[in-house]
Amino acid sequence: MNYTLDFxxxxxxxxxxxxxxxxxLGLAVGGMVLAIxxxxxxxILRDSPIRPVRWLVKAFVELIRNTPFLVQIFFIYFALPLAGLRLDPTPTAIIALGINGGAYAIEIIRGGVQSISKGQVEAGLALGLHKSQVFRLIVLKPALRAIYPSLTSQFILLTLTTSVASAIAAYELTSVAQRIESDSFRSFEVYGAVTLFYLVMSWLLMSIFGLIQSRYFSYPVK
Known part of the structure; x- marks a missing residue:
């Protein structure tokens, strides 16, 4: 079969x-802010002294992490209007991305907080540091250093996941590409170009995050 490329x-x-x-990128940023x-x-609630609250957080994490994102976004967009809550595609996509990313962010952030030993906090207080100084110097930066790679990877994954939002016609790259393809029937060229766009965006994000990590979150050289 002969096929002539036409871009x-x-x-x-x-x-x-x-x-x-x-x-x-707007959907990804909005979703990631909500996820954080x-x-x-x-x-905070995961370590609540109230047992039912802890159970609810655990159930939320398991529910979101073990169901498809497409089902989650369909539930918000198509099912919630039956309960009287109707949202436009873009807010729906941001909320769905935030909820999905939030389930993973809970475990990522919790792991970073738990990486700081209580002995370090107690040592800071024993040295006469104020609680705000202990949090900023002993807890915050080491915790951010520990979770930064995972959070940035989650952001890039969330950026790629925005393509699923085309299923509800949210304004993003894949939905626009689908309209161009449906008008031109040049599937190979359109989706080949879209693949390149996603690769470039991912590479740029990884480069920016890498520079930030080397500047602010790298371990000191001994």
Missing amino acids: TPVINGLPSLLAACLGT IIGIGGV
Whole structure:
């Protein structure tokens, strides 16, 4: 079968695709901010002295981590309106991404906090440091150093997961690519270009996060 490559639809749609990349990053940033908020709140509740609260957090983590993201976003977009809560595609995508990422962030942040031994905190207090100084110097930065690689990997994964939001027509790269493909029927060219866009975004994010890590979260050289 002869197939002639024609990237004209991709070239013509390039402004829309580039704008959609910003939409993808916007969904990812919004979802990650919500995920971190859920993660911090979940860690606090996870260690609550109230047993049912701890059980609820554990159940939330297991539920989200063991169900498909597509089902989660469909539930928010199609099922919640039956209960009177109707959301547009973009807020739905951000909330779904935040909830999904939050379940993983709870475990990531909790692991970072638990990596700081109580002895270090007690030593800081014994040296006369204020509680805020102990938190900032002894707890916060080592904990961030411990969880930073996992959090950044989760952010990149969340960025790629935004493509699922095309199932509810949220504004992001894959949904725009689907419209261009449906108009041109040039599947190979359109989705080949989209693959390249995702690779470039992932590489740029990894590079930026790597620079931040080397500047702020690297271990001192002895």
